[in-house]
Amino acid sequence: MELRTTLGTLADPHSPVEPLELRNLPASRLTEDLRTMVRIRQAEAAVGDMVESGEAKCPCHLGIGQEAVAVGICGALTARDRLYGGHRAHSQYIALGGDLTAMFAEILGKQTGASKGMGGSMHLYAPETGFHGSVPIVAGTVPVAVGAALAAKMDGSDIVAVPVFGDGACEEGGVHEALNMASIMKLPVVFVVENNLYSSHLDINLRQPFDSVARFAQAHGIESEVVDGNDVVATRLAMDRLVARARAGEGPGFLEAVTYRWRGHVGHREDIDVGVRRSSDEVAAWRARDPIRRLVDALISRKDMSEGEFNAMTTHVQGEVDSAVEAARQADYPPVKALIDMVYAHAAGGR
Ligand SMILES: Cc1ncc(C[n+]2csc(CCOP(=O)(O)OP(=O)(O)O)c2C)c(N)n1
Ligand SMILES: [Mg+2]
16 A cells, blocks of 8 residues: 555645535535534634633634534534544534534533533533533543444444544644554544644644655554545545444544634634744635535535525524524523532542
């Protein structure tokens, strides 16, 4: 097997933007995918506003521009599967159907939040949807997901575990241990890397000898696919293939989805020129590869949607987001006592 090292045009924002191939997929499904991408984008824009105004006190990492990865991968999963996220996980939480009010409430530190207001943006949790938590420790949930896959195998269930992490997380040793264990034990896990070409402010070309991280999967004998992560259809189809293999007991998979975040590493700003290569030109070129616009254009050219229908969709979703934000604002903060009750476990006998 030839070692894949370079992303080529997938990482070049100036390469021609190819129209999405909708591959005879039904309009109903693609329209739902579009709606979810719009919901993620507008919810994250609202989070950005909360950060800018100072209303949100916790660090918030926005993935605006990366929506197609979450929607593509989550569409391949059931609520019984177990997905684990990292610091930039609003998109996966929403794509799996996590409650918007509970997400905003968590970000605002309210007791109705997804983690009862104790965790903030980077500690979302909605196990009823298959979202088994996000943790800010880079790569922290990767070995945890492999543990979930081991449990699934030992139980003889058909559950698949999915850790979602970044290109930067691939520089953590735990990822490589997790890949090795998953491979040698043929565990039902699909590793998903959102390769957005940056780790904080550092370009992947300044951190690694090659820009494609799927080579780590190849090194461990794991089936891998590399896709345009701004193409929701390609992402979904690749994930479907890897999940089906894992579910059938054929071993782990690894999906590298190449994408780009429009905002800076953390907070609401674009972070132009704080890194070594991130320039306004680069951001503008990636914005032209907007995963939402590409899907809208493809749906319009197949006559499945009109521009007016898309506008109506965005207005409707904005209404949902606004009411969720308002409901989160109205909720109470947890009582101070909850800090002790929820952070420390009580010993048996109730001391
Ligand atoms: C173990 C650990 N090291 C460092 C950090 C600080 N940190 C937070 S996010 C981040 C960058 C991660 O980059 P990547 O995995 O590519 O994800 P992205 O932010 O691009 O989504 C770093 C270094 C951390 N949270 N945890
Ligand atoms: Mg990254």
